[in-house]
Amino acid sequence: xxxxxxFLIAMDKSETSRRAVRYVGNMACGLAEKHIHLLHVYPEPPxxxxxxxxxxxxxxxxxxxxxxxxxQDAAIILEGMGISGRDISQRICMAEGKTISQMVLxxxxxxxxxxxxxxxxxxxxxxxxLFGSISNALARHARDFTAWIxx
Amino acid sequence: MxxxxxxxxxxxxxxxDHPAVRSLRRQPRIWRDTSxxxxxxxxxxxxxxxxxxxxxxxxxxxxxxxxxxxxxxVPKVNDLETGESNILKLxxxxxxxxxxxxxxxxxxxxxxxxxxxxxxxxxxPAFMQGYSVLDDAxxxxxxxxxxxxxxxxKYLQRLGETHEEYFRDHMVGVLKRFLVAVQAIAFLHSHGLxxxxxxxxxxxxxxxxxxxxxxxxxxxxxxxxxxxxxxLFGLGNCLLYIVGRRNFRGQDVLExxxxxxxxxxxxxxxxxxLLARDRVFNLKKVYPYIPERLNDILMHFAAGTSVIYxxxxxxxxxxxxxxxxx
Numbered sequence: 001x002x003x004x005x006x007f008l009i010a011m012d013k014s015e016t017s018r019r020a021v022r023y024v025g026n027m028a029c030g031l032a033e034k035h036i037h038l039l040h041v042y043p044e045p046p047x048x049x050x051x052x053x054x055x056x057x058x059x060x061x062x063x064x065x066x067x068x069x070x071x072q073d074a075a076i077i078l079e080g081m082g083i084s085g086r087d088i089s090q091r092i093c094m095a096e097g098k099t100i101s102q103m104v105l106x107x108x109x110x111x112x113x114x115x116x117x118x119x120x121x122x123x124x125x126x127x128x129x130l131f132g133s134i135s136n137a138l139a140r141h142a143r144d145f146t147a148w149i150x151x
Numbered sequence: 152m153x154x155x156x157x158x159x160x161x162x163x164x165x166x167x168d169h170p171a172v173r174s175l176r177r178q179p180r181i182w183r184d185t186s187x188x189x190x191x192x193x194x195x196x197x198x199x200x201x202x203x204x205x206x207x208x209x210x211x212x213x214x215x216x217x218x219x220x221x222x223x224x225v226p227k228v229n230d231l232e233t234g235e236s237n238i239l240k241l242x243x244x245x246x247x248x249x250x251x252x253x254x255x256x257x258x259x260x261x262x263x264x265x266x267x268x269x270x271x272x273x274x275x276p277a278f279m280q281g282y283s284v285l286d287d288a289x290x291x292x293x294x295x296x297x298x299x300x301x302x303x304x305k306y307l308q309r310l311g312e313t314h315e316e317y318f319r320d321h322m323v324g325v326l327k328r329f330l331v332a333v334q335a336i337a338f339l340h341s342h343g344l345x346x347x348x349x350x351x352x353x354x355x356x357x358x359x360x361x362x363x364x365x366x367x368x369x370x371x372x373x374x375x376x377x378x379x380x381x382x383l384f385g386l387g388n389c390l391l392y393i394v395g396r397r398n399f400r401g402q403d404v405l406e407x408x409x410x411x412x413x414x415x416x417x418x419x420x421x422x423x424x425l426l427a428r429d430r431v432f433n434l435k436k437v438y439p440y441i442p443e444r445l446n447d448i449l450m451h452f453a454a455g456t457s458v459i460y461x462x463x464x465x466x467x468x469x470x471x472x473x474x475x476x477x
Contacts, residue, residue, distance in 0.1 A: 043375030047259045051244055097343065099376050126425050129384070129459045130254055132376030140461075 004114035004146055007036045010104045010134060013070040016119025020150040021074040024117050025081035036083065037113060038074050038090045040067040041103045060094060067092040101137035108145060117148040153178055162203045162231035169229065171207045179205075184288035188224045188241040197228065197239060199292045200284040204228035204239060238281075240265070240293040240369065251426040256381065261347070261371035262291045268344050268368040269293065276357070277335035279366040298364055300355035303389075307396050314438060317396055325393055326474050328356075332363040333386055333470060337463040340379050347371050349385025351392045383460055384426060387452035390470070391432060394445060399431040410437060421455020428454065444473045 007024050011017035021038075028034045042063045045054055071090045078088055095103040108116050120135040128136065135149045153175060158166055166172055172179060175194045182197045191197065197204045208227040211219035224243035229236055245260045266283035273280065281295035307325065311317030332354060336346055346353075347370030355364045372381050392398060401423075405415040414436055422433035431437060432453035435446040448469055451460055460466045 046257065046373040047261050047264070047371045048244065048246055095375065099378065101376065125454070125456060125459065126251060126254060129425055130251070130256060130374060130377060130380050132374075132380075134376065137376075 003112060005031055005034045006111070006113045007034070007115045007117060008039055008104070008108050008111065008113035009036065009074070010039050010041065010116065010118040010138070011070070011074060012040060013066070014119060014121065016121060016150065017070070018074065018077065018119075020117050020119040020148075021077050022081070023148070023150045025078045025083060029082045034083070034087055036078060036088050037111060038071045038088065039104065039107060040071060040092045041095050041100045041107075042067065042092075043095055043100060044097075063094070064092050099132070099137075101132070101134050101141075104134065104138065105141055113145065115146045115148060116142070117150060120149045120151045122151070155179075159203070165229070165231045165234060166203075166205065169205060169207075169231075171205055171229075183286060185241045185286050185290050185292060186288050188243065191223070191226065191241075196231070197226070197286075197292075199239075199286050200294065202294075203231040204237065204294075205231050210238060236297050238295040238297060240295065242290040242292070252428065254426075257373050259371045259373070260369050262293065262369055264344065264347070264371050265293055265369040266291055268339065268346075269295075271339070271342055271344060272335075275335065275338075276360075276362055277332055277364060279355075279364055279368075293369075298355045298357075298366055299359070300357045300364060302352045303354040303356055303363065304351040304392060306356040307393065310396075314396055315440065318438070318440065322394065323474065323477050326470070326477075328361065328363045329354075329389065329393055330467065330470055330474060332365060333463060333467045335365060336382055336386065337467055340382070340463055345371070345379055345382050346385070347381070349382050349389065351389050354389065379463060383463060383466065384452070386463065386466060387432075387449070388424075388430075391430070391434070391449055391452070394441060394449065395434050395437065399434075399437055400429045401431065404431065404437065419455070421453060423454050425452055425454050425456060425459070442473075442477060444476060448473060 007028060009020055009024055011020060024036060028036060045059050075088050079085055116138055118135050118138055123133050138147045139149060155163060155166055171194045180195045182191050182195060185197060191206060193206055195206050197206065205228060206226045207229055209221040209223055210225040210227060211221050224241040226239050228239050242262050243260055247258055249256045249258055269281050269283060272278035279295060279298050281293055283291050283293045286292050310321040339346060346365060346368055348367050353365060353367050355366055357364060374380050401415060401418055404410045404418065405412065417436055418431060422431060422436060424430040424432050432449050434449060435441050450456060451458065
């Protein structure tokens, strides 16, 4: 079991992600030792992206720029709750050749994060069948770590 | 007078004698660049991979109940050197959306993906065979063997007079062959590839051996978190058709004299397809003799399910256990 005080927050720009950030802030602010990693993983471009003249570096730059804003916003929330900037890190990456949840799980393992946190959108069974659910995937794979799903 | 003298000698005998050329009132044209496939006509020749393919017709395809339209990007051809019949697939970057109630999935034609599938499954009888080459304008042309078989849905209609007879005498054998086809899809997924258009008419039953072969791999979907969801959905629909030997909408149940109002009134929303709400998945209400275990697999694709299949492997393993118990 990895160190539970190392938190990985898998997030997007949604309000539920911000709730997850505040939840972790509340739980972690009293801990002497902690680290909070803010992570946003975005998908590869659609199959017709290149045919339409799309360029991968431009796609990634746009995604990075947008995600950079809400990750920065999350860091400000955490610092406002008394978490030192030294205990916060950020990463934005593309899920290359894998699903977003697989990428999150890989980063969790590599970084030794004992607690993975994400917001829950609340999707129908049909939506889950077609589009998946990151929170359900994380909960299903939570074997050597703890998953917090924030509603 | 048609002048064929500028064609290579090796193709002349077949070219001169072919009805598609004899009936022409103009010079046959040679297409080395297939970008403008709508201009390629009956009696023209497509030259790729140093093979001269005479266009003798077009494949047709219709969604069920809709008139079949010729697909101009899929000409039927004859190799003028060997006489072999083939099907060519030319590059056609079509995009459209499939709607499931308020959910929308964008669908693409992806020639590169089909080419990768063809490479991967070479020699595997569970798949249509062929290879791909670039034409002079770098279009990825797929050269396909003609599948020697019959569409599965039409094949099933000939097995048994009644559903009960089909169920008793034939269904287990069909399911066993379908299981091999499901395993073949799992094999694609294990290599990061999807079929993309799994439907009951995209399985062909081999004339001689009766094994199932998948055809048509050029569709692709953008479902980053569930890349194989549409394949799974298609497999569920195929299983539904194999077990029921037809599909039932609520209206079909109502209009069937052997089912009628009583069965129709028993149908609930949770008995219908998770994604297409007019399709009955709880076949046990239609055919009470269907084993519970088999019906349970179908119900994982129904609106009332609490657990969905995550992978084709899960679906395959449950189906294999179920077949073994029948």
